[in-house]
Amino acid sequence: MNLKLALLPGDGIGPEVLAQAVKCLQAVEEAFGHNFVYREAVVGAIAIDKTGDPLPQSTLDLCQEADAVLFGAIGDPKFDNDPNAKVRPEHGLLKLRKELGLYANIRPVQVFPTLIDNSPLKKEIITGVDFVIYRELTGGIYFGEKKINEAGTVASDLCEYSELEIERIAHLAFKAAKNRKKRLTLVDKANVLESSRLWRKVVTKIGQSYPEVTLDFLFVDNAAMQIILNPALFDVILTENMFGDILSDEGSVIGGSIGLLASASIGENNALFEPIHGSFPQAKGKDIANPIASILSAAMLLEHFGLFEEAMLVRHSVDKSLEKGVVTPDLNNLSEYTTSQVGDFIAHTI
Amino acid sequence: MNLKLALLPGDGIGPEVLAQAVKCLQAVEEAFGHNFVYREAVVGAIAIDKTGDPLPQSTLDLCQEADAVLFGAIGDPKFDNDPNAKVRPEHGLLKLRKELGLYANIRPVQVFPTLIDNSPLKKEIITGVDFVIYRELTGGIYFGEKKINEAGTVASDLCEYSELEIERIAHLAFKAAKNRKKRLTLVDKANVLESSRLWRKVVTKIGQSYPEVTLDFLFVDNAAMQIILNPALFDVILTENMFGDILSDEGSVIGGSIGLLASASIGENNALFEPIHGSFPQAKGKDIANPIASILSAAMLLEHFGLFEEAMLVRHSVDKSLEKGVVTPDLNNLSEYTTSQVGDFIAHTI
Ligand SMILES: CC(C)[C@H](C(=O)O)[C@@H](O)C(=O)O
Numbered sequence: 252m253n254l255k256l257a258l259l260p261g262d263g264i265g266p267e268v269l270a271q272a273v274k275c276l277q278a279v280e281e282a283f284g285h286n287f288v289y290r291e292a293v294v295g296a297i298a299i300d301k302t303g304d305p306l307p308q309s310t311l312d313l314c315q316e317a318d319a320v321l322f323g324a325i326g327d328p329k330f331d332n333d334p335n336a337k338v339r340p341e342h343g344l345l346k347l348r349k350e351l352g353l354y355a356n357i358r359p360v361q362v363f364p365t366l367i368d369n370s371p372l373k374k375e376i377i378t379g380v381d382f383v384i385y386r387e388l389t390g391g392i393y394f395g396e397k398k399i400n401e402a403g404t405v406a407s408d409l410c411e412y413s414e415l416e417i418e419r420i421a422h423l424a425f426k427a428a429k430n431r432k433k434r435l436t437l438v439d440k441a442n443v444l445e446s447s448r449l450w451r452k453v454v455t456k457i458g459q460s461y462p463e464v465t466l467d468f469l470f471v472d473n474a475a476m477q478i479i480l481n482p483a484l485f486d487v488i489l490t491e492n493m494f495g496d497i498l499s500d501e502g503s504v505i506g507g508s509i510g511l512l513a514s515a516s517i518g519e520n521n522a523l524f525e526p527i528h529g530s531f532p533q534a535k536g537k538d539i540a541n542p543i544a545s546i547l548s549a550a551m552l553l554e555h556f557g558l559f560e561e562a563m564l565v566r567h568s569v570d571k572s573l574e575k576g577v578v579t580p581d582l583n584n585l586s587e588y589t590t591s592q593v594g595d596f597i598a599h600t601i
Numbered sequence: 602m603n604l605k606l607a608l609l610p611g612d613g614i615g616p617e618v619l620a621q622a623v624k625c626l627q628a629v630e631e632a633f634g635h636n637f638v639y640r641e642a643v644v645g646a647i648a649i650d651k652t653g654d655p656l657p658q659s660t661l662d663l664c665q666e667a668d669a670v671l672f673g674a675i676g677d678p679k680f681d682n683d684p685n686a687k688v689r690p691e692h693g694l695l696k697l698r699k700e701l702g703l704y705a706n707i708r709p710v711q712v713f714p715t716l717i718d719n720s721p722l723k724k725e726i727i728t729g730v731d732f733v734i735y736r737e738l739t740g741g742i743y744f745g746e747k748k749i750n751e752a753g754t755v756a757s758d759l760c761e762y763s764e765l766e767i768e769r770i771a772h773l774a775f776k777a778a779k780n781r782k783k784r785l786t787l788v789d790k791a792n793v794l795e796s797s798r799l800w801r802k803v804v805t806k807i808g809q810s811y812p813e814v815t816l817d818f819l820f821v822d823n824a825a826m827q828i829i830l831n832p833a834l835f836d837v838i839l840t841e842n843m844f845g846d847i848l849s850d851e852g853s854v855i856g857g858s859i860g861l862l863a864s865a866s867i868g869e870n871n872a873l874f875e876p877i878h879g880s881f882p883q884a885k886g887k888d889i890a891n892p893i894a895s896i897l898s899a900a901m902l903l904e905h906f907g908l909f910e911e912a913m914l915v916r917h918s919v920d921k922s923l924e925k926g927v928v929t930p931d932l933n934n935l936s937e938y939t940t941s942q943v944g945d946f947i948a949h950t951i
C-alpha cells in the first residue's frame with residue numbers, strides 16, 4: 252500500500268516519541284513491502300516560536316494533502332499561566348481538528364496484564380477492563396462562541412450541539428459497540444443541560460437502528476465514579492467534547508500507565524493518530540519518555556487503513572517489550588532503557 | 602442556642618436518612634441544652650407529585666425564614682429519560698440553591714481508617730488523603746441561558762462567570778486553605794475556555810491577599826487523573842460549577858464509601874447541608890440506606906453555627922459506630938443493622 256503521512260512532532264517529548272513510531276512504521280514497510288512517504292511540519296509552541304502561528308498554513312496544507320497525520324504532543328507551560336496570551340499552542344491542535352473535520356476521538360482503555368500492579372486501582376477492580384471512549388471532538392463548548400466584556404469582568408463560553416454533529420459520531424459508536432460487547436453508554440448531564448437533552452434524544456433515536464446494542468445513560472458525575480468503581484462494566488462510552496476530555500483522561504490512568512495509550516481522531520476525509528499523554532516538558536530531550544503510546548498510535552493508523560496483520564505485528568512487538576522488560580523508567584524504576592532503545596527493540600522485533 | 606431548621610427530606614431514601622440526622626440533633630439539644638425548632642416541607646419529585654412544582658413557594662418561604670436547611674436527597678428515575686419533561690425534580694434543588702444564594706458547595710474528602718479496605722484505590726495511594734473541594738454552585742453552565750431552536754435540532758447552554766461570582770468563593774477557599782495545609786489548587790480549562798481564563802485571572806489577583814497560601818493550577822482533565830493518582834497531594838481544590846460536580850463525585854468514591862460524605866452549601870444569609878449521595882430509589886423504604894452522610898451533614902451544620910464541641914461529639918459517635926461495626930450492609934455485607942438502628946446507636950452515644 253502507498254500512504255502519504257504527515258508527521259507533526261509538536262512540543263516537548265513529541266519529537267522523541269514520534270521518531271520511534273516512524274521507526275516501527277518503516278519496519279512494517281520493509282516486512283510487508285509497503286511504501287509510506289513521510290513529510291514533517293511544525294505545530295504548537297514550536298510553531299509559534301518559528302512562525303507566530305500554532306498552526307501555520309503550510310502545516311495545514313500538508314495535513315490536508317496527506318492520507319493521515321501522525322501527531323506527537325502539544326503544549327508548553329510558558330503559555331499556560333498567561334491569561335492574556337493571544338496565541339496558545341493548544342489552539343493549533345484545536346484548529347487542526349476543526350479544519351480536518353476530525354469529529355470523533357476514539358480512545359481505547361485497556362489493562363496490560365504485565366502492568367496490572369502499576370494501576371492505582373485494586374487488581375480485582377481493573378481485571379478485564381476493556382472499553383473505548385468515543386468523544387465528540389469538533390463541537391460543544393470547545394468551539395462555541397467565546398466572549399469577554401470590555402472591562403474584562405464577565406466571560407462566557409457557549410456549548411452548542413446540532414443533531415447532525417451528534418448523529419455522525421453516534422453512528423460510529425453504535426457500529427463499534429456492535430462489533431464489541433454490544434453495549435453503549437451515553438454520558439451526559441440531561442438533568443441540567445439542554446444540549447445534553449438533545450444528545451439523549453438523538454442517540455435514543457439512532458439506537459433504534461442498532462437493535463442488537465443495549466443503550467444506557469449515565470450522568471457525567473456518576474460516570475466519573477463508575478469509571479473507578481466498576482470500569483469492567485463499560486463497553487463503548489459515547490459523550491460530548493468536554494465530558495470526553497475529562498473522562499478519557501480519568502480512564503487513562505486506571506490501566507497503570509498513560510504512557511501506553513493511543514488515540515485516533517477520525518473525520519470524513521482524514522484521520523489523526525496521537526498518544527494521549529501530553530508534551531511532558533520536564534522530560535524533553537532526555538531520551539527517557541515512553542514511546543509506546545506513540546507506537547500504538549501508529550498501530551491504530553495501520554488498522555484505519557485495513558492493515559490489520561501489520562497492526563497486530565506492531566502490537567505483539569510492544570507486548571514483547573513489556574514482557575521482556577525493555578521499557579523506559581516510568582514503567583520500571585530499575586530500567587535503564589532509553590526512548591530510542593525501546594523504539595529500536597520494538598522496530599527490530601517487527 | 603436557638604435555631605430554626607427547615608427539613609427537606611426530598612425523594613427516595615432522603616426521608617429515612619434525614620430522620621436519623623434529626624435524632625442526632627435532638628440528642629445534641631438535650632446534651633447541651635439547645636433549642637432547635639424543626640419544620641418540614643416537600644421538594645423534588647414528591648413535590649411535583651403533590652403540587653406540580655419541584656420547589657413550591659411555601660417550601661422556599663420556609664427555607665428563607667429558617668437559619669439553615671437540612672436536606673435529604675432528590676431525584677426519581679421516572680423523569681430522567683424523558684427529554685421532554687417540563688418539570689424535573691432536580692430543578693427544585695437548583696432553584697433552591699439560586700434563590701437562597703448558596704454560592705459555595707463545600708465537600709470534604711476524607712478517608713476513614715476503618716474503611717480503607719473498601720476503597721477501589723490501593724491503600725498506599727489513599728493513606729492520608731484529606732482535602733476539600735470548593736465548588737461554585739450558583740453560576741456557570743448550570744444557570745446560563747439555555748436554548749433550543751423550534752425544530753428541536755440545535756441546543757445550547759451558556760457558561761458565563763463574572764468577577765464577583767469568582768471573588769466571593771475564592772475568598773472562602775483561600776481562608777479555608779489558610780486554616781489547613783495552606784495550598785489551593787484552582788481547577789479550570791484555561792487553555793480552551795474564556796471563562797476559565799477569567800477564573801485564573803481573578804483567583805491569581807485574590808491570592809495576593811493570602812501570601813501564606815500557595816496557589817497552583819491544574820487543567821480539569823489532569824485533575825481528573827491526579828485525584829486518582831496522587832489524592833494525598835491536594836489540600837483545597839477550587840473550581841467552577843460543572844467541573845466541581847464531576848470532580849467531587851469522583852473524589853467521593855476514593856474514600857471507600859459515598860454513604861459517609863456530607864456537604865455544605867453556603868451563602869451570605871443561609872446555608873444548606875446534605876449528604877452527597879443521591880436518592881437511591883432502589884433502596885427507598887427498605888430501611889437499609891446508610892444514614893451516616895446525613896448525620897455528618899448535621900455535624901457540618903453545627904460547625905457552621907460555631908457549635909464545635911457539639912459537632913465533635915457527633916463525629917466521635919459516628920466513629921464509634923464504624924469501630925463497633927454498627928453499620929448498614931453497604932459498609933459490611935454481613936451487617937444486619939437497619940438505617941434506624943444505626944441512627945439510634947449514634948444518637949444514643951451522643
Ligand atoms: C491540549 C488540549 C486542548 C486537549 C483537549 O482538551 O482536547 C487535550 O487535553 C486532549 O484531550 O487532547
Ligand SMILES: CC(C)[C@H](C(=O)O)[C@@H](O)C(=O)O
Nearest residue numbers: 442443472675676691694846
Ligand atoms: C442533582 C444534580 C442537579 C446535582 C448537580 O449536578 O449539582 C447533583 O449532582 C449534585 O452534585 O448536587
